[in-house]
Amino acid sequence: MRPVIVALDTDLKRALSIAEQLREEVAGFKIGWDLVLEAGLDPIRRISKLGQVIVDLKLADIPYVVNRVVNKVVEAGACCAIAHGLIAPSLEPDQRIYLLVRMTTPTLYDDLWRQLVPTAGKFRGAVAPGNAPSTVAEVRKVLGCSARIISPGIGAQGGKPGDAIRAGADFEIVGRYLIEEPSRISQWDKLKPTCWNSI
Ligand code: 3DU
Secondary structure (H helix, E strand, O other), X not given: OEXXXXXXXXXXXXXXXXXXXXXXXXXXXXXXXXXXXXXXXXXXXXHOOOOOEEEEEEEOOOHHHHHHHHHHHXXXXXXXXXXXXXXXXXXXOEEEEEEEOOOOOOOOHHHHHXXXXXXXXXXXXXXXXXXXXXXXXXXHHHXXXXXXXXXXXXXXXXXXXXXXXXHOOOEEEEOHHHHHOHHHHHHXXXXXXXXXXXX
């Protein structure tokens, strides 16, 4: 298993084919709006039979609504879902939720993320930018191994395979770079998660 989560931002047919191809090679898959808008919960049900699934709808609502959505995706087979760090103050600790603390692109998180990081320890983990390894390193320093760190921004967004892992992430989230060419998974051959063995 390579420390990689494949972001299946593509159509369902291609997503299923990539998941079949890479199921033994990767730690899991990330399903977002693309597949959910195409086919509802069905992609979550089908792909979670092939591996662990994180659902990334970047939730940013009141706890009542967030909990209902998380319940639905977990019932469909996902391990967990991603929520915006901005709503962390209203959420109860929840091992089914990854907290987004800083993005790979410029956002208002750039001024706030340090405030959010300690809170991520009450959740399954933090989503931190893999194209900014110094941020990943700082998040790991604060969290220790108390929570997972998963990092997008590798390949299409400029991060190099392994950059985020070497900075302290457990798993790199990779979409276009692997969807275009699944054999690129060999570029993660010698890498291991920093703390956690499952997503
Ligand atoms: O750039 P890629 O094709 O490797 O896709 C990255 C994935 O990670 C994509 O699903 C996107 O929604 C997610 N993501 C970011 O790219 C950046 C973030 O800050 C958070 C999530």
